[in-house]
Amino acid sequence: MIRAEAADMPDDGAPKTPDRLRRRASRLLSQVSVRSDRLITEGLAQADARKWHYAALASLEEYGPGSQAELSRRTDIYRSDMVGVLNELAERDLVERMPDPDDRRRNIITISTRGRRHLRRLDKVLDDLHDELLAPLSPAERDQFVQLLTRLLDHHVRVS
Amino acid sequence: MIRAEAADMPDDGAPKTPDRLRRRASRLLSQVSVRSDRLITEGLAQADARKWHYAALASLEEYGPGSQAELSRRTDIYRSDMVGVLNELAERDLVERMPDPDDRRRNIITISTRGRRHLRRLDKVLDDLHDELLAPLSPAERDQFVQLLTRLLDHHVRVS
DNA sequence: CCGTTGCGTTAGTCCGACTAACGATGTACG
DNA sequence: CGTACATCGTTAGTCGGACTAACGCAACGG
Numbered sequence: 001m002i003r004a005e006a007a008d009m010p011d012d013g014a015p016k017t018p019d020r021l022r023r024r025a026s027r028l029l030s031q032v033s034v035r036s037d038r039l040i041t042e043g044l045a046q047a048d049a050r051k052w053h054y055a056a057l058a059s060l061e062e063y064g065p066g067s068q069a070e071l072s073r074r075t076d077i078y079r080s081d082m083v084g085v086l087n088e089l090a091e092r093d094l095v096e097r098m099p100d101p102d103d104r105r106r107n108i109i110t111i112s113t114r115g116r117r118h119l120r121r122l123d124k125v126l127d128d129l130h131d132e133l134l135a136p137l138s139p140a141e142r143d144q145f146v147q148l149l150t151r152l153l154d155h156h157v158r159v160s
Numbered sequence: 161m162i163r164a165e166a167a168d169m170p171d172d173g174a175p176k177t178p179d180r181l182r183r184r185a186s187r188l189l190s191q192v193s194v195r196s197d198r199l200i201t202e203g204l205a206q207a208d209a210r211k212w213h214y215a216a217l218a219s220l221e222e223y224g225p226g227s228q229a230e231l232s233r234r235t236d237i238y239r240s241d242m243v244g245v246l247n248e249l250a251e252r253d254l255v256e257r258m259p260d261p262d263d264r265r266r267n268i269i270t271i272s273t274r275g276r277r278h279l280r281r282l283d284k285v286l287d288d289l290h291d292e293l294l295a296p297l298s299p300a301e302r303d304q305f306v307q308l309l310t311r312l313l314d315h316h317v318r319v320s
Numbered sequence: 321c322c323g324t325t326g327c328g329t330t331a332g333t334c335c336g337a338c339t340a341a342c343g344a345t346g347t348a349c350g
Numbered sequence: 351c352g353t354a355c356a357t358c359g360t361t362a363g364t365c366g367g368a369c370t371a372a373c374g375c376a377a378c379g380g
Contacts (some may be wrong), residue, residue: 018222019222020218020222020283021215021218021219021222021235022310023306023310024286024290025196025290025293025294025302025305025306025309026196026197026199026200026211026286026289026290026293027215028306028309028310028313029189029192029193029196029309030193030196030197031236031313032189032193032309032312032313032316033189033190033192033193034368035313035316035320036185036186036189036190037186037190039186039316040186051186051187055181055187058180058181059181062178062179062180062181067358067359068358068359068360069357069358069359075181076191078337078338078339079358079359079360080338080339080340080359080360080361080362081336081337081338082359083359083360083361103345103346103357103358104344104345104346104358105344105345105346105357105358105359106345106357106358106359107358107359123180126184126186129186130184130185130186133185133186133312134185134312135315136311136312136314136315137308137311137312141308142185144304144308145185145305145308146183146185146188148297148301148304148305148308149185149188149189149192150182150183150188151296151297152192152293152294152296152297153188153191153192153195154296155295155296156192156195156199160195194337227327227328228327228328228329229326229327229328238367238368238369238370239327239328239329240328240329240330240331240369240370240371241367241368241369242328243328243329243330263326263327263376263377264327264375264376264377265326265327265328265375265376265377266326266327266328266376267327267328321380322379322380323378323379323380324377324378324379324380325376325377325378325379326375326376326377326378327374327375327376327377328373328374328375329372329373329374330371330372330373331370331371331372331373332369332370332371332372333368333369333370333371334367334368334369334370335366335367335368335369336365336366336367336368337364337365337366337367338363338364338365338366339362339363339364339365340361340362340363340364341360341361341362341363342359342360342361342362343358343359343360344357344358344359345356345357345358345359346355346356346357346358347354347355347356347357348353348354348355348356349352349353349354349355350351350352350353350354
């Protein structure tokens with residue numbers, strides 16, 4: 001059987017697959033990402049939070065206290081921005097900043113009890129938001145989606 | 161069988177799933193998207209092009225000539241930015257801008273022969289870049305990935 | 321005819337990612 | 351020891367992309 005070419009298109013070397021714009025993974029990725037970001041940002045705003053807050057708090061709870069620079073590495077927030085994020089968190093008494101006695105260049109950041117409580121709230125909020133984000137996918141598909149993204153990310157982190 | 165909890169974690173209400181930061185679809189999405197964007201942007205730069213150029217040209221070839229506003233809608237480039245993009249394309253003679261006789265508010269944008277040639281080049285460049293972007297995935301997985309993204313996008317476009 | 325809408329264009333805002341440089345401190349090594 | 355270099359937290363500032371506001375003009379609908 002002969003491979004079908006779009007019949008209504010003059011064969012001037014035009015693409016074999018129509019809709020290339022819509023199918024380009026890079027474009028899909030960026031468009032979905034923008035929407036995802038808006039959803040999350042707006043959702044978190046209603047809880048007086050920002051995504052960086054969640055990242056910092058979650059990192060503190062999961063991997064324990066750390067210096068600002070270390071937190072920065074864990075969360076991929078630039079250390080110059082981390083200052084502001086931690087200011088916001090400290091203002092709300094969600095974290096504690098104290099000088100490291102063993103290295104006076106460092107601050108040790110610790111999550112507070114309020115911080116843990118807040119984090120728990122944010123986790124719920126995010127669960128709901130992700131439910132909305134991934135609404136059209138079945139549980140299995142969601143897993144697959146996360147898996148594919150993870151593999152892509154790992155690959156590109158290694159390569160960089 | 162009893163549901164396993166992470167054994168090394170005191171049960172202070174901590175999340176049942178560790179690594180939540182890394183597994184959050186929204187975070188994965190944004191991180192992969194950033195990397196994808198960098199890859200594409202840098203790759204296209206080597207061909208003296210930007211992603212908007214590709215979007216505009218591809219839209220012109222696939223759906224035919226159109227006004228700037230229409231192009232804007234097709235490609236999701238803001239009409240205020242479209243001006244600049246079309247300037248860049250017109251400078252390079254990839255596109256022709258002419259007044260619409262039927263509606264003097266409009267410009268009709270047409271892709272030129274050079275434009276088609278350029279587009280073909282960009283398509284090749286992008287094919288290679290996507291190969292790099294999706295390197296860790298098998299062909300079937302790439303399709304699935306695109307499919308999942310498409311469904312997500314469609315859903316959120318409808319809802320908005 | 322007039323109010324509304326859509327057009328192309330300019331200018332400018334906003335925000336997030338990222339860089340540069342700082343003083344203070346720590347580390348390695350001759 | 352001393353001295354070169356690296357790392358820390360912080361401030362300031364750049365850059366680019368997404369988005370808004372407003373404009374003069376033209377078309378449309380009642």
